[in-house]
Amino acid sequence: MDAVLFDVDDTLYDQREPFERAFRQLFGETYEIDMERLFALSRKYSDEAFEHSQSGQMTMDEMYIYRISKALKEFDIQISDEDALKFQEFYAGYQKQISVSEVIKEMLTFCRDRVPIGVITNGPSGHQWEKIETLGLGEWFLDEVIFVSGDVGTAKPDEKIFWYACDKMKLQDAEVWYVGDSYRNDVEGAKSAGLYSIWMNRRNHPYPVSGVRPDYCVGSEEELYRLLQKLL
Structure with missing residues (x-):
């Protein structure tokens, strides 16, 4: 391993926490719901909607409405666009209180x-x-080695963003590993770009039908740390 690159959301911090806090603030105990499944569905529809927003087919507000509304429909719950945007407002607010754990540090x-x-x-x-x-x-990353799709002009799973990062970091001929939680964006994207892949599977998702497989799969921050200690 010559270098390691990381995803942020639900990889370097637990993204479910601000999601659940926002949901409880808006709906209280109105719905008895499997929060783990709701969050996973929201992430699934978020990935779908993000692609549409990148191509100009969807505004950001439409994306916010789509991902939570579609996720809740799978529980036979319908909410208004107004409530969907209110949820996003609360969610964004709680994301301002996120932190990395001592293990990640x-x-x-x-x-x-x-x-x-x-x-x-x-x-x-x-x-x-x-x-x-x-x-x-x-504290750990210089701005020059942080690559945001909104700045680069292309997004995961497009292999171009991985190549762009490796080029900027002068890692073209290096053994580069990528750690991320999204199977499509992070595992399939990294592998298509020629990188090694570690799937951060906090949610214990089953492997997709896709023939692409990560080099390793971990289910917790502690397990990820132990693996990186072994590989390095």
């Missing part, structure tokens, strides 16, 4: 002291940089 320090490290993350530039600042990732 130790892991990033361990990696940084041994190999070049960087970040590749999908999302609008301002939104992602705000999260990066809130998480304090500047």
Whole structure:
């Protein structure tokens, strides 16, 4: 392993926490719902909607409405567009309170002291940089090795964003590993670009039908740290 690059959302922090807090603030205990499944569905529809927003087929507000509304419909719950946008407002607010765990801090320090490290993350530039600042990732990553799709002009799973990051970090001929939670964006994207892949599977998702497989799969921050210690 010559270098390791990381996703941000639900990889370097637990994204379900601000999601659940926003849901409870808006709906209280109105719905008895499997929050883990709702969050997973929201992430699935978020990935779909993000692609549409990137191509100009959907505005950001339409994307926010789509992902939570579609997820709730799978529980036979219908909400108004107004409530969907209110949920997003609360969600964005709680994302300003996110933090990285002590395990992630130790892991990033361990990696940084041994190999070049960087970040590749999908999302609008301002939104992602705000999260990066809130998480304090500047302690481990220089701005020059943080690649946000909104800045680069292409997004995961497009192999071009992985190649772009490797080119900027002068890692063209290196053994580069990528860690991320999204199977399509992170595992399939990294593998298509010729990188090694570690699937951060916090949610214990089953393997998709896709023939692409990560080099490793981990289910927790502790397991990820142990694996990186072994590989480095």
